[in-house]
């Protein structure tokens with residue numbers, strides 16, 4: 001990695017809180033951080049004339065890497081295996097398939113690598129991931145060069161990782177100890193849901209997250225059936241249940257929140273908890289429409305996620321942005337909801353806020369980590385360009401992503417992943433098909 005990297009001739013979409021765009025900009029990176037950003041012709045002469053690595057962006061857009069706040073990358077191994085079912089029936093088959101191969105940590109590592117390759121190539125530089133054998137995910141993330149938020153998963157029945165519920169705290173604590181000081185990692189605890197994890201374990205997982213100043217993320221209020229199950233067990237809805245346990249707080253990242261009423265939205269808003277909107281997953285699994293415009297209006301920090309590659313079959317944050325920007329306009333018959341600039345923030349700055357890392361990530365500003373991407377917006381689907389932000393939300397695709405940098409290190413060059421052998425990952429994943437299908441045939 002060069003000492004100083006200078007990008008010139010870029011349209012810089014900073015994603016700062018005022019949505020500044022620099023039409024002909026330059027970005028200077030030193031020791032993994034942004035140390036200067038501004039107009040190219042104002043670049044200090046000392047840098048312009050120094051012997052630094054220069055990159056001419058040739059008028060392309062340079063913007064922060066996207067932040068995907070909810071995924072299960074290891075499930076890349078099962079993409080397309082089961083379709084056209086609602087969440088509960090779908091999960092039954094998914095769990096059988098996972099059970100067939102995920103007791104082997106190497107397969108979790110492979111699935112995570114495959115997912116991280118997809119994410120980096122499409123411009124995502126940070127992902128929050130919930131999966132078995134999170135130590136494998138952290139290892140794979142280091143190899144891939146992606147920033148990872150993950151940690152100990154909680155699940156009351158015996159898990160695919162062979163751990164019983166009694167060993168979950170131990171595993172989660174180990175992950176905090178091992179990865180808590182790594183600048184590329186965010187460590188937390190991730191209980192699967194209030195219908196699969198009992199109150200005692202939820203409180204323990206939250207306590208561990210608080211003790212280590214980590215995040216706590218959980219699937220919450222995704223489907224009506226989940227609400228009914230939780231109501232039958234605890235006499236209250238999912239959000240009220242979490243609030244009554246005293247664990248709804250600013251370290252909480254709630255994935256989904258599709259079925260929440262006004263009072264629950266108030267509870268979330270007052271607690272400072274963050275929400276992850278996963279429009280593709282909610283649409284494909286028939287889960288419903290999350291009241292995102294209402295939550296945003298109430299001041300809740302709503303971020304974006306793709307969910308796993310078997311729920312929405314795609315971890316493409318560009319598609320996610322476009323769906324988030326459009327489906328609520330259609331459902332509410334109101335073109336003014338989900339303003340374009342705010343949707344771009346949901347995929348960048350708001351994700352950083354949910355990670356409580358707004359001072360380090362989510363926008364291109366001096367002092368922040370140099371996580372940025374170069375997007376070619378000169379194709380017929382994006383020319384002419386009156387406003388780069390509009391094109392990024394409504395017209396850009398992952399195939400437009402040319403270069404990707406994480407902490408100043410280039411991990412994608414002209415659409416080629418530099419850190420992993422994508423062909424090898426695909427071949428090894430394909431080789432697992434017979435084992436998975438055989439297990440499904442045998443399972444009752």
Ligand SMILES: [Zn+2]
Nearest residue numbers: 219255307308
């Ligand atoms: Zn999920």
